[in-house]
Amino acid sequence: MSDNHTHGDNAGASEGSNVKASRRQFIKGVIASGVAVSATGYVVMGRGNGGKQSAGTVERLVTLNVNGRERRVDVLPQETLVHTIRYKLGLTGTKLGCDHSECGACSVMIDDVSTYACSTLTHSVRGRKITTIEGIEGPNGELDKVQKAMIVEMGPACGFCTPAQVVTAVALLKKNPKPTVQEVRVGMSGVFCRCGAYDHYLKAIMRASQEA
Numbered sequence: 001m002s003d004n005h006t007h008g009d010n011a012g013a014s015e016g017s018n019v020k021a022s023r024r025q026f027i028k029g030v031i032a033s034g035v036a037v038s039a040t041g042y043v044v045m046g047r048g049n050g051g052k053q054s055a056g057t058v059e060r061l062v063t064l065n066v067n068g069r070e071r072r073v074d075v076l077p078q079e080t081l082v083h084t085i086r087y088k089l090g091l092t093g094t095k096l097g098c099d100h101s102e103c104g105a106c107s108v109m110i111d112d113v114s115t116y117a118c119s120t121l122t123h124s125v126r127g128r129k130i131t132t133i134e135g136i137e138g139p140n141g142e143l144d145k146v147q148k149a150m151i152v153e154m155g156p157a158c159g160f161c162t163p164a165q166v167v168t169a170v171a172l173l174k175k176n177p178k179p180t181v182q183e184v185r186v187g188m189s190g191v192f193c194r195c196g197a198y199d200h201y202l203k204a205i206m207r208a209s210q211e212a
């Protein structure tokens with residue numbers, strides 16, 4: 001009896017600590033899952049909402065036209081295009097810099113217009129033509145004249161901004177094949193280069209514009 005009683009006490013103590021331990025684990029789990037949700041919310045939602053998920057967090061299957069191909073992908077209502085492109089479609093040439101519409105590193109073409117993908121909702125570009133840096137090359141993999149000119153003029157330094165510079169320059173030349181230097185400066189002003197390689201990029205775009 002005594003043994004049993006003692007055993008029972010020990011068992012009770014042990015059970016009590018197990019309960020406490022499992023409560024702690026439960027609380028930790030709740031905290032951890034809360035952090036995970038917030039982090040996901042931040043990653044997907046970007047700025048301006050304190051990282052909170054809004055109502056309607058269910059992914060929906062949409063079809064996007066990316067680099068001439070139809071891509072079916074599940075996206076959240078508030079998901080931005082840069083996240084869909086990079087993390088769901090695996091097109092990591094498009095860079096994520098500020099995620100705040102400030103640096104231009106995320107630039108892609110939407111219907112041949114250079115656009116910040118970090119401030120474009122993926123749902124809003126269904127049925128539009130999306131072109132990333134991976135879609136700039138020719139059908140046989142040949143480089144675009146802008147890319148060739150950037151190599152000649154040694155445009156890229158670290159290269160982080162280069163995909164956005166290329167995409168934006170291609171869009172600019174589609175709209176204005178023979179721009180002036182000033183027009184190129186203005187047209188490219190939305191893409192920052194932390195390495196300060198602006199003159200190299202400028203020369204490259206002027207060089208590309210002189211090619212037929």
Ligand code: FES
Pocket residue numbers: 095096097098099100101102103104105106107116117118119
């Ligand atoms: S990442 Fe989009 S503008 Fe900086």
Ligand code: FES
Pocket residue numbers: 155156157158159160161162192193194195196197
């Ligand atoms: S080449 Fe480094 S940021 Fe532009």
